[in-house]
Structures are given as C-alpha cells and as structure tokens.
Amino acid sequence: MKEQQETANRPDNTAFTQQRLPAWQPMLSAGIVIPGFVIIGLAFIGIGIALFVTSQNIQVLERDYTGVENNSPCFKCSDPSTKNCVCKLDFSLDKLFEGPVFFYYGLSNYFQNYRKYGVSRDDRQLSGRLDNFQSPDEGCVPYQYDANNKPIVPCGSVANSLFNDTFKLYQIVNGARKLVPFDGKGIAWWTDHNVKYRNPSITPLKNAFNGTVKPTFWSKPAYELDPSDPANNGFVNQDFLVWMRRAALPDFRKLYRRITEGDYKNGLPAGNYSLEIAYNYPVLDFDGRKKVVFSNVSWMGGKNQFLGIAYLVIGSLCVVMSIVMLIVYAKFKFPDEE
Amino acid sequence: MYLSSVAVILCLFMKLGCLQLGGDERRVDSRTIYVGHRPCPATEAFIPPKFCDNRIVSSKYTVWNFLPKNLFEQFRRIANFYFLIIFLVQVIVDTPTSPVTSGLPLFFVITVTAIKQGYEDWLRHKADNEVNKYLVTVLENGQKIRTESEKIKVGDVVEVKEDETFPCDLILLQSSRDDDTCFVTTASLDGESNHKTHYTVPDTEKDLESLNATIECEQPQPDLYNNMLILKSLGPENLLLKGATLKNTQKICGVAVYTGMETKMALNYQGKSQKRSAVEKSINAFLLVYLCILVSKALVCTTLKYVWQSEPGQDEPWYNQKTQREKDTNLYLKMFTDFLSFMVLFNFIIPVSMYVTVEMQKFLGSFFITWDKDFFDPEIQEGALVNTSDLNEELGQVEYVFTDKTGTLTQNNMEFIECCIDGFQYKYRDAGSELDGFCVTDGPVKCIAPASEKEELFLRALCLCHTVQVKESPGPGQGQADGGFIASSPDEVALVKGAMRYGFTFLGLESKNMKILNRNNDVEMYELLHVLNFDPVRRRMSVIVRSKSGDTLLFCKGADSSIFPRVRPEEVDRIRMHVERNATEGYRTLCVAYKQLSAEEYAQADAGLREARLALQDREEKLMAVYNQVETGMSLIGATAVEDRLQEEAAETMEALQGAGMKVWVLTGDKMETAKSTCYACRLFQRNTELLELTVRTLEDGGRKREERLHELLLDYHKKAVQDAPPVKAGVTRSWSTANQDYGFIIDGATLSMVLNSSHDSNSSRYKSLFLQICQNCTAVLCCRMAPLQKAQIVKMVKNSKGGPITLSIGDGANDVSMILEAHVGIGIKGKEGRQAVRNSDYAIPKLKHLKKLLLAHGHLYYVRIAHLVQYFFYKNLCFILPQFLYQFFCGYSQQPLYDAAYLTMYNICFTSMPILAYSLLEQHICIEVLLDNATLYREIAKNAMLRWRPFFYWTVLGVFHGLLFFFGVRYLFSNPALQDNGQVFGNWSYGTIVFTVLVFTVTLKLALDTRHWTWINHFVIWGSLAFYVFFSFFWGGIIWPFLRQQRLYFVFANMLSSVSAWLVIILLILLSLLPDILLVVFRKPRGPNARQVGLTHSYPQTLRHSHGWTRHQTLSTALFSSLSLSLSLSLSLSLSLSLSLPLSLSLSLSLSLSLSPVSSSIPP
Secondary structure, eight states: HHHHHHHHHHHOOOOOOOOOOOOOOOOOOOOHHHHHHHHHHHHHHHHHHHHHHHHHHHOEEEOSOOOOHHHHHHTGGGGOOOEEEEEEEEEEEEOOOEEEEEEHHHHHHHHTOOOOHHHHHHHHHTTTOOHHHHHOOOOGGTSBBBSSBBSSOOOOOHHTTTTHHHEEEEEETEEEEEEOOOBBBOOSHHHIIIIOOOOOOOOHHHTTTTOOOOOEEEEEESGSOTOOOOSSSSSHHHHHHHHHHHHSSSSEEEEEEOOOOOGGTTEEEEEEEOOOOOOEOOGGGGOOOOOOOOOOOTTTTTTTTHHHHHHHHHHHHHHHHHHHHHHHHHOOOOTTOO | HHHHHHHHHHHHHHHHHHHTSSSOOOOTTTTEEEEOOOTTTTSSOOOOOOOSSSSOOOOOOOTTHHHHHHHHHHSSHHHHHHHHHHHHHHSOOOOOHHHHHHHHHHHHHHHHHHHHHHHHHHHHHHHHHHHOOEEEEEETTEEEEOOOOOOGOOOOOEEEETTOBOOOOEEEEEHHHHHTTEEEEEEEHHOOOEEEEEEEEOOOOSSSSGOEEEEEOOOOOOOOOSSSSOBBBGGGGEEEOOTOEEOOOOOOEEEEOOOOGGGGHHTTOOOOOOOOOOOHHHHHHHHHHHHHHHHHHHHHHHEEEHHTTTTTTTTOGGGGOOOHHHHOHHHHHHHHHHHHHHHHHHGGGGOOHHHHHHHHHHHTTHHHHHGGGGBBTTTBBBBEEOSTTGGGGGGSSEEEEEEEEIIIIIEEEEEEEEEEEEEEEEEEEEESSTTTOOOBBBSSOOSSHHHHHHHHHHHHHHHHHHOOOOOOOOOSSSTTTTEEEHHHSHHHHHHHHHHHHHEEEEEETTTTTTEEOTTTTTTEEEEEEEEEEETTTTEEEEEEEEEETTTTEEEEEEEEHHHHGGHHHHHHHHHHHHHHHHHTEEEEEEEEEEEEEOHHHHHHHHHHHHHHHSSSSSSHHHHHHHHHHHSSSSSEEEEEEEEEEEEEEEHHHHHHHHHTTOOEEEEEESSSHHHHHHHHHHHHOOTTTTEESSSSSHHHTSSOOHHHHHHHHHHHIIIIISSSSOOTTTTTTTTTTTSSSOOOEEEEEEHHHHHHSSSHHHHHHHHHHHHHHHHHHHEEEESOOOOHHHHHHHHHHHHSSSTOOEEEEEEGGGHHHHHHHHHHHHEEEEOOOHHHHHOOEEEEEEEEEEEHHIIIIIIHHHHHHHHHHHHHHHHHHHHHHHHHHHTTTTTTTTTOSSSSSHHHHHHIIIHHHHHHHHHHOOOOOOOOOHHHHHHHGGGGGTGGGGGGGHHHHHHHHHHHHHHHHHHHHHHHHSOBOOOSOOOBBHHHHHHHHHHHHHHHHHHHHHHHHOOOOOOHHHHHHHHHHHHHHHHHHHHHHHOOTOOOSSOOTTHHHHHHHHHHHHHHHHHHHHHHHHHHHHHHHHTTTTOOHHHHHHHOOOOOOHHHHHHHHHHHHHHHHHHHHHHHHHHHHHHHHHHHOOTTTTHHHHOOOOOOOOHHHHHTTSSSS
C-alpha cells in the first residue's frame, strides 16, 4: 500500500521527464570546419566556373525598338497617332547563332507587378466558367463591364493590356527576304496551357462569348486570337498565357517565339536579318521601353552572370577563410584541442 | 428553567451589545443572525435579514455570458487588440492581403484560449456543483431534513457528522463530546493536518429547538487566520470553517453564520496578484521597437509612393487605370488608407504566434519542474509544485535571495538538548548511567531535596505549559514515544517529549483537566483554567492551572528577552549565562517561569481575561494588556535548549547560491545569537567575514542617543564596506578571492524600523540609501528579530532599489507569506509549519537543497530558452517581412505582397513555429550536471544578459542582413527571368516563392546551428518542418482550389524546382546567410586562463567547452559585431557590385574579430 502510494506520487523516471533524452551535441571543431570550408569552397568554385563558362557561351542579341531617338527605325511609329505602323529592324550576325534560338520581347518601367493591376483578373472566368462570363469578378474593375454595361471577357487590367506588337523575322538571302519560321508552342507553362486556363466547352468557341464584349484595348475578341489552331485560341492562346503570368520586376522580358524549325533548327546562320515589327503597344507615355531579345539557353536558363560570379566569390571566400582559420589555429593552438 | 434562562442570557448579551452601541450609529459592518430563524423575544420586530445563499460560485462564466465576457477579456490584452485592429482594417479598407491572413491566426489563438478557459471553467462548474449539491442535514422545527448544501440559509441549524466537511461557516452550538468540544482538521484549507479543538458557545442550552438567540457578528472578512470575526462573546474557537472536516467527534450542530460566497473559504478564493517577469518587460520593449519599425516602414512607403506618383505617367499608366471610385477619393483619405494598407502588409513583423509560443513554452516548460525526480522527497511523498508558470525564466535571474531561518535553513525538527534548572545545567544522555537520565554537567551535583523540587516543578511546567494534543489512537498505547503529540509548533512537542524523557509524561486533556504521569507513575490532575496564547509580539505563552491541592499556578514560557524583565533579577543572572551560551551554539532557548496565584489574584485575572475576551472592539489590545498584567512578578525556574538542525545540504546550497553571484539575506524572527550561529553553520558568514552589527546592543554601547549612534555607525560602515572597498570586479568571484575583505551585516528589527522610519524625513531617505549601499556590498546580510511585515518591507526596499534587482524569497511558515508575495519569485518549502507559504508561493519545493537545482539548472535553462525564443521570434519575422518591404520599391509602392497569402499565414503557424518551441523546451546549451557543479555559470546570464539591447541589436542586424540577402540575391537572379532550360520565364509568384523557400530554410537552419542539444525531438521537428514546407508547397500548388479567387501558386513551386538556377540560388543564399553564424560558432571556442582552469578541474571537458563557448558568445558577439556589420556591408556590396576584392577585406575583418576576442576575454561577461 505504501509502495503504491509512493509510485503514485513519485515523478516518472523517464529520460524525457528528467530532461535526460540522449542528445547529440554538435561540436564544430577546427578538424571539421576547416576541411568543410575547403570542400564547400572548392565545390562552389567548381559550380561557379561551370556557371560562368555556361553563361559566357550563351549568345544574346538585344535591340531596343521603342523609337525614342530620331535615328531609330521605329521613330516614326512612336507617335501615338500613327496607326498600324510597321517598322523594320535590321541586324546582321557574323557567326552562327546557335539554336534553338529563343525570341523574347522586353518591357521596361512597366509595372506588371502593380497590386491593383494584378488583382484585376478573374481566374474563374479564365478557367472557362460561363457564369463568370456574364458577371465577371468584382476585382476586374475598371474592366469589368464596358460603357454599355456589357461584361468584358476576358475582364480585368491584365488581360486588357495584352502585349500586341507582332514580329516577323526575315533572313536576307541574296537580297531576297526569307521568312524565319517561328514556333509559338511551348512558350507558356505547360500547366497554364493545359490545366489552369480553359476555354468553355462550347463549339464554336464564339458562341460562348455571346453577350460579352472584347477588352477595350483589344483589336479582336479572344476567340479570334488564333483561329487557325483551336488549341491556341481563346484563353489558352500561348501569347495570352505568357502575358497573364505577371512579371516580378518592372524591367522584364517575356518569351515570344522559339526558332526550332526548318533551316533554322540549328540556329540562325550568319547573315543579314530584318525584323518586321507591327508597332502597336504604347509605352512612351509612361516612359517605358520596348526591346527584342534573341537568346539561346542552357541548362541554367538564359544568360545570367550573377550566379556564376556569386558562386566563385563565395567559394573563394570559403577557401580563404579556411586558410585564415588554419593560420589562426596554428598560431593560437587552442589549449584544449584534442 | 435553567436552560431557558441561559438562552435569555445569551440573548441579553446580544442586546447589551446593541445597547452599548446605541450611542453611535448602528454598525453597518455587523450582521444579526437569528438562530433557527426564531426571533429573539427581547428584540424589536423580527425582520428576516437578507443574506446570500450557500451557493459557491467559483466559475467565471455561464453558458450565456461566456462568449462576450471571454472575448472582452481576451481583447483587453494589448497584443490581441492590436491584431483585432489589423483584422478590422483588412476587412474595411481595400488591403493587399485578405483578412484571412491575420484573421485565421487570431481566430486560432482566441479559440484555443477560449477553449482552455472554457474547459477550466467547466471544471470549476463541476466542482461547484459537487459542493453545492452535497446533501446536508438541517434541523428545522425539531425535524431533521436532508437538503442540498446550496439551500442552507444563514441562521439554519446544521448537523454535521464525523468526517464530513462543514457546508458553510458555522458557530458550534452543540457537540456530541462531553467536554463541549469538537476536533477539526483544516487540511483542505491550509494543509495543516493536525486536529484543532473548537468549543461550543459557552453555557448554551442543550435543547436546540427551544433556543432563542441572536448572534451579532462582523460582516464577512477574508482573513482566514487572524481574529476571524468578532462575535458577541464568541471567538474563532467557536467558528467552524466551511471546508474543514470534523474529526474524532460523532456529530455536532451549528448555526450557519456565513454562507456561500461569504464564507471564509470563498473569500480567500481570489487569486493573488499577477507577477510579471522581467522577460515580459523586455518583450514589450522590443515590441515597441518593432512597432516603430513597422510604422516607419509604412510611412516611408506611403511617402515614397506619392513622391513616385507625382512623376508624369507613373500615377495612372494606360494599362493600369483607376476605378471611378479611386479617382473620386480625397487625396488625404487615399494617403491614409495607403498607410493602413502598408501597415497591414507589414504587420506580420509583430507575430501573434509569439505570444502563443511563449505561453506554451512557459506552461509546458513548467512541467519539467514538477517532473523532476530530484525534487521528490520520500519523506513527505511529494515533489515540487508549480503555482505560476509565468516566472520560470525569472528563476535564472535571481540576484537577491531572502531566506527564512527556521524551517528553511534549519529543519524545524526540534530536539530537546539540554535544560538549565536554577542555574544548573542538565544534559540528557542517551546511555546515561543514572536512571532518570539526568546528568548535571555544570556546577556541583546536588541531589538535595530543594533542587529536586525545582526539577520537578520545572518538568511539570514543561508538561503543563503548552497547547499540545495527544493523538487519540485506538489502542491503549497513548502518548507513545514518537508521533504521539500534535501541536502547531514543533518546539512544544520537543519540550513535552523532553519532559517525558525525564519521567513526566503528558497524558492528555480531558474535559479541561490535564493529566500528567509523574516519575512515580502517579497520575496528577490539573484543571486548565486559562491559556494565554502565544503571539509573536509578546513572544511567550502561559497557562493557568489549578492543582489537585487547590493551588492556582501560572506557568509561563517564552523568549529570554520577554521573560527576564518579568522575573526577579537575581534569578536571571544565574541563568543568563547558560541561555547565551546555548544561543551561540545555535540552539533555540526558552525560559520557563511560574507564579503562584492567590485566590484574589486569580479572581482578578479571571475577570480581566473574560472581560477582554468578550470585548467587541480592540479585543486584541485589551487581551494583551491583561496578559501583560497577569504575567508579572514570576519567578524563573529554568531554561531549555532545543536544537533545530540545519537542513540537509544547507551549507552547500548557500555556498552555491553565493557562488552564483546571489546575495543571501537571512530574515528571521529569531534572536541574533541563534541566527548568527546558523549563518556560520550555513557558511553564509565565514571565519574571515567581518561582521558589521547594527543592533539595539551596538546602538546602546556609546551611551548616547540612539539616533546619533545610528547615524555614526551607518557612516562608519558605509565607509568601510562601500567607499574603501575596491571597485567590484564582476568577473572575479568575490567570495573566493582572498584579497577582498568580506563583510557580513547584521541588523535587528528595532534598528531596522529606526532606519526605515526615522523621525526626520531627510534622514530617513538618507539612512535608507546608506543602509542599502552597505547591504549591497556585503556578501551576506542577517536581519533578526523581524516581524513578518518587516520582512516584506526589506524585500520591497531591495526590489525597488536602483537597477531593480530580481529578488527571491523562500520560506516555509505563515510569517514568510508576506515576503513571498512581495518578492519577484516566491518559493515555499513544504515544511512543517503548515501550508500557507506553499499556497502563496509561486513554486514550492520540499527541501531547501532543491533550491540549488531549481535556480542553477532549471532557472538558467529556462532563461536561456525563453530569451532565445523571444530574440529568435523577432529575428525571423524581421527577415520575413523585410523582403516584402524591399519589394515595394520595385512594384511602384503598390502594396503588392511578395509572398502568397498561404505563406504569409502559415509562416508563423506551421513552418517555423515547431522547431523553436522544441528548442525552447529541450535546449540544454550546458548540461545540467555542469550547471550544478559550476555555480559561476549562473552569473553569465545575470542582469537579463540575453535580452538586453546589445543582443537584441545583434539579432536585429542579423535579421536585416538575412532579409537584404534574400531579396537582393533573388533580385539579381531575376535580372533575367528566363530561368528554365526551356526558355520560359518566371513571374512574380515564383520570385516570392524562391525568397520564401530561402527564408524558411535559413531561419530553420539558423535555429539548428544554435541548437546545442539535439534530441530526437529536435531532429524530428526541424527536419520535419522543412519537409512539411516542401510537402505543403507541392500540395498547395498542385491543386486548383475552388475556394480561391486566384490560383496564384498553381505549380509555381514545382516549376521552381525544375529550374537549376533556382536551386543554385537557394543553396547559395542559405549558405551565405548562415556563414556569419557558422563562423561565430567556430570562434566561440574557449580561450584564456579562465576556461582552462575550469576545464582542468572538471571532468566534463566536452560539455564545458560549450559552456564556456557561451561566455565567448557574449564577449565575441561584441567583437563580431564589427566584423558582422562589416561582412554585412561586404556581402551587400558583394551582391550589388560583385567586387572581387572581397575575400581580402573579409579576411581582414575576420582577423579583426580574432584579434579582438582575446582582449575581450578579460572583460567580464
């Protein structure tokens, strides 16, 4: 009886309650840290070199075509009053631009990450829900309904401001212009194209848009974005999808086309080229800039010097620090070092 | 006829009382009770008075008011209110994040708290019901009626049987015992398990049915122990308290006087005032800083937004037109809502979850104290008790320890050592050759008759002059050698047992007759006439008895100081020497005196005592006056010496506390000599300690006025101890060094009150500061002859002194309660003097020796844990929100959140909360054995070392550094957003997700780096939360959530992982962020003579190393500040300008930190 009581009151003698759980007490001794730093440093230097070399090997061709300067080929188009303006941007390559070549357009001082802009969209509408065709989401204001109170589809600022400059690339071969075929597939995320954005399952697609109007800025309604290919029309149009994925920073580039076909499978051969630009997109009133970028990519993506250099710097930093530590340790000889 | 007349007398008594008071207005603070609801014929019209019913309501809420009341109470907390405001702003104003992000955590916190409080209240309801529905017997018109306890009304006559608890406060009218007494234990009220005797109202008629009486008594007062209520002719001995249990008595009848919430028990139910810990104050200070950061961030962003928008084209580009409503809004209103929006966006910098985590840490952490088997005392079968978990960390911050002597430093386990009768010393020898066990060791052995007579008188006095009860055991072996006696004070038992050893056995009290078995095995009977109870002011007690032969005798025992003036001086001289010698040996001495009362003397005393007991007002004072009058002209018989042995390991514990830098003050009611010897025995004073004495004795030495002398002595001691003392080097253990003179200070109660309440106001404050300075420079201070209130006064004085040191009081008795309540941390010892100290304490331990582990190990660990927890929480939220702030500069100050709402919400709740909670429960940066063996380690965290501004600054800088690194690292990666090998680009949510991933990993790994004690729980929780983050991100991005308006994160995480560049930047940034910390850990290594010395003397070199690593951390952190800030700016310039000359300058800063650290080792931590 007495023993029972004793066991009832006595605290449990377990490792946990007595704070005696077996524990690992990490000791960062010189023997671990210095080799560790050397190894990390060397690994980083290795990665850094690989990144740096890869980045160096990526070819990039960048051209601003905003047309601010008088001598710019697109200067005449920069006047907002001119309609359907086309300008030509000529350039030459003195060696093969290795393929596959990716063709980007870039915008500067353009705040796609503006909060009000970003929330001005209706993902339910874009996933093909017809309810939201007739009554778009509140967030779409001021592009929810037009002046006649008709719902705008696709609604919202993001969709409304779809980039609408178009490009055609010609190679000048013996004075003749040879169209370089663009591949417009695979420029948007696969999941966006196949899951997140859906057209309503109504054929023809046009009928789904009955009673709605196109966004005010658009020249043609959504169901005519690519009439030739139903898989690239409406909300699953890849240019539209690329635009709808908002850029993180005010200076950004977006993928426009890939050059993967025909004679240009291995890249753009040396020679003269002419880029025909249908100049529609106004950027000057907010002091924006437009550019085109040709680039090839590697395993690390597009050209980016930052990563390689950062790795090299940190790597060498680690190595230097391990050397410093070694000197310090040798000099001070920590007394209780086993 | 006789019976009814008695009733009338009682009734008249009442009336007399009323008449007496007739002059002044009728007292509102008294109540009249009609026994059995029968009006007293003598009083005017019977108006049944209204009293509350006997329902006990300890619950706070009812089903109906729970929600509003609980919510109101919760939102009275500043933090909850702040989050409510943020939530409301989010609901009302168009803000960047949905109200869910702050509403969900708030809802969670509020719900959890409400459930906890609701559950506690439900338990209280249940307990209340149990009490309220308890069946009791009420006598009504001669019939016994069983009814529920809650239906008892004031004035009801209640019958209680043995072992039942009293359902309300009762006046005892009738007992089944012959002697009109009953026995009661108050174990459930105050834990005292001894039987207390209560008496029926004297001379009441036995027939309760016909009893007509009124009782006038005070309005209820919560004081459980003092003169509980002034009843007409009734005293506390007639009152049976609700909650007490009837023992040894078949049944009693009593009239209910206080019911329900007006019972003493209910009035004492209120909790004591909340103590707040220093850590909480630090948290509030930090909170203020972060609030400032938050507001300034919002202000900066708002200002810049409008500056930026003033440029042409920026305010409203064509692609981002404003709605009509926005255009119409007033500019200033817009600015204001923008400001609010920024506030909401950055509000996560002040985390709700921190409060929850801190609370949880405290609550769960306190279990380790209760669980600790080292605190288990097999004797009382109990372990430690935690009454408040709010103060765990305060245990690691104690600077002053105030300890009681009796029962705390000493065992309060009294043993009769020797006595001195008429100048001869008698020592008890166990194996004595003499039959009676007496051995006269001093002076000539006289066995002549007078001496023997004196001896017998002395022993009879010991047998009679006490309030000891004999435990009634079923068997015939009454009064057996051990445990046969029950008394409120162990001294008394020791004395009675001492007398027993010399042949005089106290057999017990039977109907006011004390029976003694004398040496010749004859039973002597003495009629107990009066007991003049002991009180701490008089410091003595007396009994008046009448012997068989008809002599009326008064026996008195008490402290020498209170007896000597009351006996003949020539007797004193013979005994004083013995008393003083015994006192210096650390024994408790009592003097015994007696007086034979003549018939008139007795009659006079009897009348005086009775009158005083019946007095309505100033009863205490009147009684005291009579006592003093009666206890004069006695003759001294002898003195006793009782040993109170030191507690186990008392000296070791005190030494450890002093080694840990705590100042130990002994506050005792005992006399100076005894207390001093105890201090020597506990090694509080050592042989080379110079004692500075400031007592009545030293004051009277000079023969001058006390005030002058006090002034002189204070200045003198101040010069000695403060001015001449070399400047204190905190790093050096003062008590161990021989170079410095140690001082001990002794003051007694009378002098203290002179110091504190000096007649001149100017002097008073000066004396006080002088006194305080002297005390603070002494290693130990002894305050003797202290009244309980003075103890609290001293604690308060030290508590409020400069620097606000953390004080701890430890005691075991009712007289320590005041100082336990006053100190920052109150510790009760589960001793022999009842449970009052334990009930009022914050922590209770069975023995003094447990204090060492409680402070040095538990306190130290709790402090380190919670300090780290707090700093870490601020840090992790700073580097969480900083990138979001920086992002505003890149998104046109549009309040665009960088992270998805799910991440914003879950960051503090799920991803980073568990590792720090596990850390704050399990961390042992130094293992417990080392902490116990090296008391000096305690000094390293003294004065809130880990929560002062410097460590806070370090963490803040670290947070800023990490935040900058996360944001700009990813920013430069995104200079080309084509990060996938298929040329596709990443958008803003990818950006945020990369930053967030780096953040979660860095913050968790930073904690991993700080963890010195990896149990499987730490492993599980740290790697588990990282895995959970990855899993959650996949899950959250893997499904189109129908309830979301925007599928922002759909496949963002998966796509991020498919990019090699994203992987590389994540690894790079994590490593770079942790680099300063890794270096810090490496350079924390011990160096210098100090570490070496301890390392040599100690057998735990491994653990010690990181124990001293801790010191190093303190000192090195200063050194590394420079290098850290350097490397911060360096890494910034690194990421910004990618300068390659970096390694050089960084190695420079590194060597700087190295050259600094040896220097800093001489600087005290």
